[in-house]
Amino acid sequence: MKVLFLTSYFVLLTSLVFCQTIKKVKVTEVEEYIKNSDHPIVLNCWATWCAPCVAEIPDFMATIKKYSDQKVELVLMSLDFASSYPNKILDLIKKRNFEATFLWLNETNADYFCPKIDPKWDGTLPSTLFVDPKTGYRQFFGRPMTDRQIELEVGRLVGLKK
Template identity: 60%
Template structure:
């Protein structure tokens, strides 16, 4: 292969990676481990491209996280889109929306297995959001859409509460 062709190929790969959001494939056990070992507050949204309330609330999540950037709140968007949509459709959709977060696609199909691992009462409906702050013991789960007025107060509560589990 000529040097020119190698450079063109590398340029294409780099440009493609910049144009598309990187969505990593993840198993529920990997996500659980990340949550358990996190040393910073997490806001984890389970969503899909075809879920209108999911897509509607994500900009509010981004605004809320941006307000608390100094406290290192991380927004994690876990897609429950169909396997046929990973990665191209999902990455294209995220890029079009210009979202900033950590992006994952949950490589699981059995909701009876993965839902209770996030919260015992989660029956699989989306949107669903989990707030976790291991430093304070805070963990709160919502199995419904949040409004723009609920996001910031919930982040504030996550950052200040101590030992409020299982709400």
């Protein structure tokens, strides 16, 4: 009985630790989330099929970790096709050990949702919005970023670098 209890306990604990969820959202929900945030957000738009997207996520995670005392939140918003939600996206997240807030944008009209994230966004992936509603800081990059560029921009986001 003890063995069964301990086995069940560890299975439950493991599933809780490794359980990732991807929230299905509309772009208006993303706008509200950003607007109502009390902390800086790095919103990275990506997809599992986009090699540059997947390649830069570890750099975002490492930089965000350095600024944990500033409460910067990394939000990875997947623009994967509906057929990939949630299983294919979750599989990649688990395989790569990605840590962030995960969203899946349930939208298909880029002419509608892109300008709501940023007026300059043409739908290119990866794209990243650095935003802090409290300070009014907002910077958008519609291209892949290097680790140094990410570090510099997060520093600006939190007001530590000019």
